[in-house]
Amino acid sequence: MLTLASSSETRQTLLRNAAIPFEAVPARIDEDSLRDALLAEGHGPRNVADALAEMKALRLRRPGLILGCDQICALGDDILTKPATPEAARAQLTRLSGGRHKLHSAAVIVEDGTPIWRHIGDVTMIMRPVSDVYISDYVERNWDTIRHSAGSYTLEGEGARLFQQVQGDFFSVLGLPLLPLINYLVTRGDLPA
Numbered sequence: 001m002l003t004l005a006s007s008s009e010t011r012q013t014l015l016r017n018a019a020i021p022f023e024a025v026p027a028r029i030d031e032d033s034l035r036d037a038l039l040a041e042g043h044g045p046r047n048v049a050d051a052l053a054e055m056k057a058l059r060l061r062r063p064g065l066i067l068g069c070d071q072i073c074a075l076g077d078d079i080l081t082k083p084a085t086p087e088a089a090r091a092q093l094t095r096l097s098g099g100r101h102k103l104h105s106a107a108v109i110v111e112d113g114t115p116i117w118r119h120i121g122d123v124t125m126i127m128r129p130v131s132d133v134y135i136s137d138y139v140e141r142n143w144d145t146i147r148h149s150a151g152s153y154t155l156e157g158e159g160a161r162l163f164q165q166v167q168g169d170f171f172s173v174l175g176l177p178l179l180p181l182i183n184y185l186v187t188r189g190d191l192p193a
Contacts, residue, residue: 002190005056005068010156011176018178020191027056027068035079045074046104050120053106058113065190066110071175073151075101080151089139089152093162096151098129103151105172107181119180121172125151126165138162 002020004011005027015022031052038048049072057068073080075095083089102124109117130138138158139146146152146159153159155166155173171178185191 001064002185003060003062003064003066005060005066008069008175010174011069014171014174014176014178018182020182020185022067025060025062027059029055029059031070032081035081039079044077045072045079045102046106046120046122048072048079049104049106050108050118054108054110054115054118057108057110057115060110061113064111067181068108068110069176070106071150072104072106073101074104075099082150083147083152086139086143089143089146090135092152093130093135093139094132096125096127096162097135098127100124100126101151103168103173105175105177107177109184117184119177119184121169121177121180123166123168123172125163125173126167127162128164130162 002022004015004022004024007024007026012024034052034055035048038051049070052070053068056070057066060066080092083092102122105121107119108115142158145154145157153162166173169177182191186193
């Protein structure tokens with residue numbers, strides 16, 4: 001059975017809906033400190049996502065396959081984290097309004113303490129110009145959800161109205177490159193074809 005090293009309800013729902021048997025066991029790591037250390041060492045946002053996903057998977061000491069995931073929202077070389085306050089969410093959305101940013105969704109599978117598979121789904125998000133009034137109203141209506149999302153939006157909800165175009169895989173937008181994961185598990189024989 002696959003162990004998901006995450007408490008993410010979205011990732012759990014994606015795996016459940018795809019009929020992939022798994023158990024969710026959150027990996028306890030200090031993501032903020034690790035992310036800051038990786039950035040200080042000169043790693044870009046894409047590599048940070050990959051390294052954090054790997055660290056989560058390696059953190060758990062369990063038999064079988066362990067899946068670690070991480071998603072980074074990047075505006076150029078700047079990483080946008082989960083907003084701490086509604087004000088921070090409004091500031092992030094104002095920065096993103098009318099421009100392009102990237103989501104890097106990394107997944108790493110570890111077996112017996114060794115990474116055996118990895119994939120990073122890269123998505124370009126093109127946000128339409130959004131008024132300050134709409135941003136403020138959006139944050140107020142959706143704070144309970146978007147406070148858990150880097151970039152301060154969820155595409156699967158009202159956040160879809162913020163975007164003009166999405167270039168890439170929808171599952172990667174949700175934080176899990178699901179189709180490459182399924183292909184790997186089928187190829188290994190862990191899922192029936």
